[in-house]
Amino acid sequence: xxxxxxxxxxxxxxxxLLSTPHGDIRTPVFMPVGTQATVKGVPPRDLTxxxxxxxxxxxxxxYLRPGDELIARRGGLHRFMNWPGPILTDSGGFQVFSLxxxxxxxxxxxxxxxxxxxxxxxxxxxxxxxxxHNLGADIIMCFDECPPPxxxxxxxxxxxxxxxxxxxxxxxxxxxxxxxxxxxxxxVQGGAFADLREQSARFITALDFPGYAIGGLAVGESKDVxxxxxxxxxALLPEDKPRYLMGVGEPTDLLHGVARxxxxxxxxxxxxxxxxxxxxxxxxxxxxxxKIYAEDDAPIDPECDCYTCRAFTRAYIRHLLHVGEMLxxxxxxxxxxRFLLRLMEDIRAAIAERRYAGxxxxxxxxxxxxRPQV
Amino acid sequence: xxxxxxxxxxxxxxxxLLSTPHGDIRTPVFMPVGTQATVKGVPPRDLTxxxxxxxxxxxxxxYLRPGDELIARRGGLHRFMNWPGPILTDSGGFQVFSLxxxxxxxxxxxxxxxxxxxxxxxxxxxxxxxxxHNLGADIIMCFDECPPPxxxxxxxxxxxxxxxxxxxxxxxxxxxxxxxxxxxxxxVQGGAFADLREQSARFITALDFPGYAIGGLAVGESKDVxxxxxxxxxALLPEDKPRYLMGVGEPTDLLHGVARxxxxxxxxxxxxxxxxxxxxxxxxxxxxxxKIYAEDDAPIDPECDCYTCRAFTRAYIRHLLHVGEMLxxxxxxxxxxRFLLRLMEDIRAAIAERRYAGxxxxxxxxxxxxRPQV
Numbered sequence: 007x008x009x010x011x012x013x014x015x016x017x018x019x020x021x022x023l024l025s026t027p028h029g030d031i032r033t034p035v036f037m038p039v040g041t042q043a044t045v046k047g048v049p050p051r052d053l054t055x056x057x058x059x060x061x062x063x064x065x066x067x068x069y070l071r072p073g074d075e076l077i078a079r080r081g082g083l084h085r086f087m088n089w090p091g092p093i094l095t096d097s098g099g100f101q102v103f104s105l106x107x108x109x110x111x112x113x114x115x116x117x118x119x120x121x122x123x124x125x126x127x128x129x130x131x132x133x134x135x136x137x138x139h140n141l142g143a144d145i146i147m148c149f150d151e152c153p154p155p156x157x158x159x160x161x162x163x164x165x166x167x168x169x170x171x172x173x174x175x176x177x178x179x180x181x182x183x184x185x186x187x188x189x190x191x192x193x194v195q196g197g198a199f200a201d202l203r204e205q206s207a208r209f210i211t212a213l214d215f216p217g218y219a220i221g222g223l224a225v226g227e228s229k230d231v232x233x234x235x236x237x238x239x240x241a242l243l244p245e246d247k248p249r250y251l252m253g254v255g256e257p258t259d260l261l262h263g264v265a266r267x268x269x270x271x272x273x274x275x276x277x278x279x280x281x282x283x284x285x286x287x288x289x290x291x292x293x294x295x296x297k298i299y300a301e302d303d304a305p306i307d308p309e310c311d312c313y314t315c316r317a318f319t320r321a322y323i324r325h326l327l328h329v330g331e332m333l334x335x336x337x338x339x340x341x342x343x344r345f346l347l348r349l350m351e352d353i354r355a356a357i358a359e360r361r362y363a364g365x366x367x368x369x370x371x372x373x374x375x376x377r378p379q380v
Numbered sequence: 381x382x383x384x385x386x387x388x389x390x391x392x393x394x395x396x397l398l399s400t401p402h403g404d405i406r407t408p409v410f411m412p413v414g415t416q417a418t419v420k421g422v423p424p425r426d427l428t429x430x431x432x433x434x435x436x437x438x439x440x441x442x443y444l445r446p447g448d449e450l451i452a453r454r455g456g457l458h459r460f461m462n463w464p465g466p467i468l469t470d471s472g473g474f475q476v477f478s479l480x481x482x483x484x485x486x487x488x489x490x491x492x493x494x495x496x497x498x499x500x501x502x503x504x505x506x507x508x509x510x511x512x513h514n515l516g517a518d519i520i521m522c523f524d525e526c527p528p529p530x531x532x533x534x535x536x537x538x539x540x541x542x543x544x545x546x547x548x549x550x551x552x553x554x555x556x557x558x559x560x561x562x563x564x565x566x567x568v569q570g571g572a573f574a575d576l577r578e579q580s581a582r583f584i585t586a587l588d589f590p591g592y593a594i595g596g597l598a599v600g601e602s603k604d605v606x607x608x609x610x611x612x613x614x615a616l617l618p619e620d621k622p623r624y625l626m627g628v629g630e631p632t633d634l635l636h637g638v639a640r641x642x643x644x645x646x647x648x649x650x651x652x653x654x655x656x657x658x659x660x661x662x663x664x665x666x667x668x669x670x671k672i673y674a675e676d677d678a679p680i681d682p683e684c685d686c687y688t689c690r691a692f693t694r695a696y697i698r699h700l701l702h703v704g705e706m707l708x709x710x711x712x713x714x715x716x717x718r719f720l721l722r723l724m725e726d727i728r729a730a731i732a733e734r735r736y737a738g739x740x741x742x743x744x745x746x747x748x749x750x751r752p753q754v
Contacts, residue, residue: 044707046706047706047707049707049711051687051691071699072695072699072703080693080695300446300450313425321446322417322460325445325446325460326417329416331416331420331421333420333423335706336710337423
């Protein structure tokens with residue numbers, strides 16, 4: 007039910023096919039995030055049109071509302087949200103450490119207060135896996151601890167726990183007999199520290215997961231650290247397993263990640279930017295609230311093939327955003343998602359034709375060229 | 381460019397075809413409202429799928445933001461919002477009297493403060509028509525005054541003005557040579573008073589407009605008054621012109637209106653109800669916030685053919701509404717719009733087959749039957 011095949015590589019960039027119970031995923035892939043069982047504002051039929059082949063959802067949020075058991079009784083997350091394709095759920099680890107109001111961590115797990123109503127909850131590796139079994143995603147993640155990347159002492163303590171928890175997640179998963187339906191990925195942590203990262207990669211890969219995530223790198227550390235860690239992982243992670251860089255979705259980061267052997271990415275950026283009136287274009291980001299767009303009859307990005315860019319002008323979308331109309335958010339979300347999904351399509355084509363380095367250089371030169379700020 | 385043909389009648393219910401520069405409209409018709417150049421949350425491609433054949437937009441709102449001249453420079457409202465079908469704009473009269481913060485009315489027009497920023501504006505019959513020329517809708521409306529239906533004295537004063545303004549609107553419209561591109565409808569006022577209504581109908585029809593609206597009836601008066609006025613209008617308005625009952629959209633009101641010879645309706649109800657989690661079903665309205673829907677795997681309305689009902693359960697939509705996800709609003713809006721548009725399809729079929737009275741009785745019996753309140 008689950009397999010990964012590398013078709014070809016262009017230097018370190020890899021072209022692959024990830025097969026799951028709900029369909030195949032061509033890699034490198036960008037996964038839109040549907041935190042609360044919906045990619046914000048975008049119905050599943052549009053996600054299919056946009057070219058999304060897998061989406062991500064959040065264990066922490068769904069566990070709290072509407073509850074993983076309720077979703078299980080509905081037939082699982084795919085049926086509940088009517089998304090027929092593959093889904094990946096994160097473990098809730100990141101959210102427990104970043105969203106919950108109060109948390110105490112011990113070697114067994116984490117106790118936290120819900121950010122919604124202050125209610126007290128307990129999450130352990132075993133519980134996270136059981137919740138993810140209830141949700142039924144094609145790919146599920148180990149429960150881990152995400153310390154600030156620069157805190158050496160905390161990273162050492164957290165890494166011991168993350169490793170022990172990974173083993174417990176795997177054991178829970180295997181014992182439940184769920185490995186044929188859901189692939190459990192391991193997560194490498196270790197912050198900004200090369201020795202901890204190496205130690206983590208060796209430990210986690212020794213457990214032999216069907217895929218590996220690089221965690222803790224989208225939380226404020228410098229781009230240099232991110233690139234250095236990804237390069238290190240490229241050397242340490244097995245070639246024949248998918249590599250997933252968690253929480254990364256800036257176009258430049260996607261390009262650099264692919265160049266260093268990353269196969270999977272996820273990020274809330276496309277829909278979050280939409281809520282701030284910001285849109286990707288081939289020539290960099292623009293903010294549609296700008297007065298200069300009030301009478302601009304061009305589409306957001308003249309080269310984009312999305313519904314928004316085929317049917318609407320910047321002037322109209324600016325009007326919608328200006329007067330607070332929901333349609334503005336929808337159209338912006340469609341565009342930003344399509345922009346990243348199409349970038350991934352172009353990336354895959356470039357790798358297949360062994361011209362990735364040139365493609366990336368050209369793409370970045372134009373995207374990051376100086377332009378009037380608005 | 382503009383014509384109205386009555387195909388047949390079933391007692392007083394009428395089946396017609398309204399032809400406009402942007403397409404034909406089968407009547408009786410329900411017109412979704414796109415106040416600010418968008419039917420809230422619903423892109424034009426979906427409106428087409430839902431079966432909308434004409435939409436309404438608002439002179440008052442568009443005059444204030446983004447401005448009718450800006451829209452004219454974009455090529456008019458159809459191009460601006462990318463809706464290829466017919467559009468009707470109201471005159472701004474109702475909004476000036478209901479939304480603006482302060483207003484003074486004289487025989488020449490109304491001075492009002494914008495509800496947005498308190499800025500001072502002047503609207504006259506001539507100005508309303510010029511704004512509506514800039515917007516470029518297929519059907520435009522006379523600028524009128526909308527007093528509370530029960531205030532006799534005010535209605536007498538307002539009616540004199542509304543009649544004088546109707547003549548000035550018509551003159552402005554004809555002088556601009558716009559009558560071949562845009563049809564100007566007259567509006568009958570007179571509140572709850574039969575003699576004033578008759579006087580208004582005689583005056584307005586004597587001006588000979590291509591269509592007639594019945595105004596001032598969706599502002600809190602009793603259903604009895606509404607039905608009585610509509611029946612009176614049925615006798616007084618010319619058979620061969622379309623009749624438009626402004627601001628009415630409850631399913632029961634649509635059915636009663638059609639039975640009394642009304643051809644056109646508009647209302648914000650479908651999208652407004654969506655924002656309050658309320659959905660039409662064949663068995664009456666339900667509110668999806670209700671806990672009883674938390675594990676309800678049925679669609680909102682098992683007999684509905686909309687995307688929402690084909691693809692999603694009450695449990696999922698309740699979850700979306702409960703956690704405040706935008707997709708919930710979108711799916712609810714689609715359903716409520718489709719429900720009314722489909723009701724109109726069924727109404728037209730019933731008239732065509734000369735079985736409207738029975739259809740209406742059956743429909744209402746089921747819709748209004750007692751049921752557990754939630």
